Amino acid sequence: xxxxxxxxxxxxxxxxxxxxxxxxxxxxxxxxxxxxxxxxxxxxxxxxxxxxxxxxxxxxxxxxxxxxxxxxxxxxxxxxxxxxxxxxxxxxxxxxxxxxxxxxxxxxxxxxxxxxxxxxxxxxxxxxxxxxxxxxxxxxxxxxxx
Amino acid sequence: xxxxxxxxxxxxxxxxxxxxxxxxxxxxxxxxxxxxxxxxxxxxxxxxxxxxxxxxxxxxxxxxxxxxxxxxxxxxxxxxxxxxxxxxxxxxxxxxxxxxxxxxxxxxxxxxxxxxxxxxxxxxxxxxxxxxxxxxxxxxxxxxxxxxxxxxxxxxxx
Numbered sequence: 001x002x003x004x005x006x007x008x009x010x011x012x013x014x015x016x017x018x019x020x021x022x023x024x025x026x027x028x029x030x031x032x033x034x035x036x037x038x039x040x041x042x043x044x045x046x047x048x049x050x051x052x053x054x055x056x057x058x059x060x061x062x063x064x065x066x067x068x069x070x071x072x073x074x075x076x077x078x079x080x081x082x083x084x085x086x087x088x089x090x091x092x093x094x095x096x097x098x099x100x101x102x103x104x105x106x107x108x109x110x111x112x113x114x115x116x117x118x119x120x121x122x123x124x125x126x127x128x129x130x131x132x133x134x135x136x137x138x139x140x141x142x143x144x145x146x
Numbered sequence: 147x148x149x150x151x152x153x154x155x156x157x158x159x160x161x162x163x164x165x166x167x168x169x170x171x172x173x174x175x176x177x178x179x180x181x182x183x184x185x186x187x188x189x190x191x192x193x194x195x196x197x198x199x200x201x202x203x204x205x206x207x208x209x210x211x212x213x214x215x216x217x218x219x220x221x222x223x224x225x226x227x228x229x230x231x232x233x234x235x236x237x238x239x240x241x242x243x244x245x246x247x248x249x250x251x252x253x254x255x256x257x258x259x260x261x262x263x264x265x266x267x268x269x270x271x272x273x274x275x276x277x278x279x280x281x282x283x284x285x286x287x288x289x290x291x292x293x294x295x296x297x298x299x300x301x302x303x304x
Contacts (some may be wrong), residue, residue, distance in 0.1 A: 074284075114277055119293065122283035134290055 001116060007082040009036050009044040014053055014078050017066035018125045024063035044082075051081055068125065075128065076120035085120065086113040152208070154258060161212060163254045168200045168207040168219060175216040176209075179241045199223065205238065206262050210251050218242035220255040224266050231296070235263030237273040240282070256289050274298060 003011075012034045017025060027045055031038035045064055048054045055067040068077075079085055097106060153166040168176070173192050181187040199205035205223030209216065218241055225236040237259065242251045263271055272294060275282050 118277035118280075118283060122280055122287050124284060124288065127284070127288045130288070131290065131292075 003079065004083060005036075006040070006044050007079055009034075009041050010048055010078050010082055011075070012036070013041060013045060013048060013064070014066065014068070014073075014125065015128065017054055017064060018068070018070055018073075019129060021066045021070070024057050024061065024065045026063040029063065047081055048078075051077075053078065066125075070126040070129075071124055073125045074121050075123045075125075076117060079120055086110075086117055156254065158250060158254075161249050163217070163251070164211045165208050165254060165258045166211070168196060168209045170196065170200075172209050172216065172219070175243075176219050176241070179216075179219070179243060180239075182244065183241055195221065199238070206259050208255060208258055210255050212246060212249065212251070215246075216243060217246040217249070218251040218255055220259050222259040222263065224263065224268055227272075227296070229296075232270070233268050235260065235266070235268045235271040237271065237286075240285075252285055253289065256286075270294075272296075 013030050016030050016033065017023070027042045028038050030036075031041045045054060045056075049056060049064075053066070053068040053073065054064045056062070056064055076085065097103070150167065153164065156163050156165075173189070173196055176196075177187065177189045177192045180192065196207065199221050200207035205221060207221045208219065210218045210220075220240045221238040223236050223238060224233055226233040227236075237256070240252060240255060242255075260271055271291070273286060273291070275286070277283070
């Protein structure tokens, strides 16, 4: 699955801010860490703000912080703000979709889309952050066992 | 095989959980919970399932209680799957009383059955869900489960 640059920026920002919801980070802080354009990220953060996933904090030491629900917000909730996940809109524009071959191909592509949506829709931000911790702990255990 | 008398008590966040082997008297609660979750009332099916997993050595059928009240259940078995897979711990089903949600009942049941799978010598745990069953998909993912190497395929038999 290939995601657009804006979607990656959004995921990096949401996950970086959600890692510690009490921390405020500027667009530049996040952009520097992930080597992405601060201007591009600022626009993405505005979109995330409109969706209620981040909020800006004014004043000295201000920046952005995570304002979504860690247990409820899924990767799909973030990605679908920037992508047509499932590609139905794009496929509907395909002039050849309504043929026997087009319909058969759509059946297979829909299967892939549904699996992608089910996967992204079942991984919450909290689950992904936990997965990161588990992976780090497992790697540490394995390095001790070597 | 007779029952083993498995009982496990644990406390977390001010809640005391008792996880024990299912008993025949649990069947009405299990049947009602399944009916609530799926809209299908199947007492005969649950009685048969109980005799297969609950009072035999074919699997693990555990019930969780909080303050003596039925909070949920889980069923698992060690299964050697087709197409060359090594034996794995298979979670057959899990259910949590909706009035007891957000108390970590599912997590305690899942951890208990995972321990039993480890004791049985298997190193992988698997299950299968409908891809639109977001509640259970999210639950199992929150426990660390991810998509595995097997894909379920099916076709209608006309």
